[in-house]
Amino acid sequence: MSNPIVQQLNPSQRRAVQTVDGPVLIIAGPGSGKTMVITHRIAYLVDTIQISPFQILAVTFTNKAANEMRDRLVNLIRGKAHAVTVKTFHAFCSSVLRRYGKHIGLGSDYTIFDSEDQRDALKMAMEEVEVDPKRYPIRGIQSAISRAKSTMLDVHRFKTKGQSFYDEIVGKVYGSYERILSANNGVDFDDLLLKTLIIFKSQPSVLEQYQKRFFHVMVDEFQDTNIVQYQLAKILSGSFRNLCVVGDPDQAIYSWRNADIRNILSFQQDFPDAALIELEENYRSTGNILDVAKGLISANKQRIEKKIWTVKERGSHIVVHECFTGKEEANFIMEEINRLMTKKNRMLNDVAIMYRINAQSRALEEACLRYGIRYRIIGGVRFYHRREVKDLISFLRVINNPGDQISLLRVINIPPRGLGTRSIEKIIMCSRREHLSVYEVIQGIIEGNIPEHQLSSRSLKALEGFFLTIEELRVSAGVIDISQTIEMLLEKIGYRNYLEQTGNLEDRWDNILELKGMAQEFISGDSSGDLTALLEHLALVSDVDTLKENSDGITLITLHQAKGLEFPVVFMTGMEEGLLPHYRSMDSEEGIEEERRLCYVGITRAKQELYMTRAFRRGLMGSSGSSIPSRFLQEMPQDLLSGPQLIRQKSRYAQVIKDTDILEDEVEEIPMPVLKTGDKIEHKIFGNGIIISLSGNSFDQEVVVAFKDAGVKRLLLGYAPIEKV
């Protein structure tokens, strides 16, 4: 009872920690101490029940979550924490495949293809089976194949199951794509999971080894696992049945990655005896924030009702602010941050700005620079996808796995050495004809074993230079360490010089140095430090993982990346129809509900202050249209919000109130003049005008104004800077 591990926990948390026999389902609301429960549960298993830490597997959603969990475990159980396996599904599977991939014909130096590589491979595949990428966009095929793999359909089963004509096309490409992958000794993200599952199912001895080892299996963010991941968790815990999953259906935001909330239902069916534990008390957010979140999420129809509550104070109102442009939105936020710092003693670290899409970050970044506010940004143009970084990684991949043709072809002419599309085509032809990998063909040509290459002597010379460079690096890579290899590579191909010619050298070179630094850090870390391990690390670390908590600055982050994090002050930007909810999700009810959950996730990141902003015009993708407020704003309890779209506001803007829209108890709080047809008004930009007509409800009041100079305009009141004259 007086066990120190459980002392500070509330009763449900304690139950979650101490229920260690058999299957357990923990439904954990936001801020309910989920991570604490998981770490304490592990500590309890190790210190109280005396389970060997070596026999515990904890699966997390991101590497960052894994690291954080490990850190917290160290505090609880000291050195024993390092014996616990804490990994993402992908990282765990990768380690299994490195060891046992040979059972399914996978060499241990396989390359992990990210979605960009995947696209290149698909292009090749489509060419091979003559599917026109114009008619059948790669993205669509990519996601169809991913969906297939996430639901355990291999090429054969996909082909027999598929019905539509499109399925037939996808089936063809899928088959060719798989051949290309295996020829490259490459796997994509989905393969990491699926191939591991296949090994477990087909190699009883391998499975048994893992099953015997992991006495306890825990899965975090269970609502965002896909079917393969669930199968993995189930099969791994097969011999002891000690599977504990933790999740929150209201925070499921990855269905587009084939996560399947139904896993929670499947779990309850598969384990009818599972203990169900609900964590309802929120320790993170103020009462107002939590109530806004609750109000919003209750608009979802497909939902299991869940209680969440807090004993915390009401806290500040949620501020809703509307601006003319994205730039103004950013400026407002900066001003507000400055105010919070001087008036409320906030630190930059306390603040996060969240957005739906990465493209929104640009305006915010620029504003940070203007205002001299330090910031750290996650993603944006993802670091690992930047051209120069990708170039370097591709070179390293070729050195590590010459069978990786995708990477090879990407860098064969970098920097330009006179091997254009034509020459490359010829090389590929050779490789088809001789049934050799591209690298083998190149070797053959150089060594004179393949005379019918048809390459000009100039191209031949260039090719030889390329080949010798790679060979030299491959040989020396075995002796010198990785950062020296990188150094040598950059030197040999004259990469710096190349960047100099292409312009903006500084930024790009900085990125190269950063990657080099990362490699350095990696080899001095606890891993084996070889090239294979580094490349695996680079493929599997996400950008969120690199978020440095200690450095001083505000955080710019997408709503998706923000899952699992918390900040005292949160700004949610772009609260507009089309952005949140995103227009690509707006054609289905499920899509909208997922967007709503995403919004819910954002809100519940906030501990004390929450702002929601929107812009009337946003400069996304070239020209911009005007936007209307996100429906989610209207779904929140209005009395907890304060801002100009509300009736009780201290806006500088005029506001029209129609009789039917006046809420009785708020009438006296309306300070604004009421506009009617014929009123003379003045617009900040368009100048003087007369109101011709009014329409719409109080939320999007539309007014038609005849301006003296600017002609007749339709405007939305509340956003249009209009004043009655």
Place this chain on the structure above:
DNA sequence: CAATATGATGTTTTT
């Protein structure tokens, strides 16, 4: 035949 310039074209979220 390779490299560059220009124009069109399409943009969520990520392991």
Place this chain on the structure above:
DNA sequence: CATCATATTG
């Protein structure tokens, strides 16, 4: 607005 594909130039 930034990438991609095609046209043009060297």
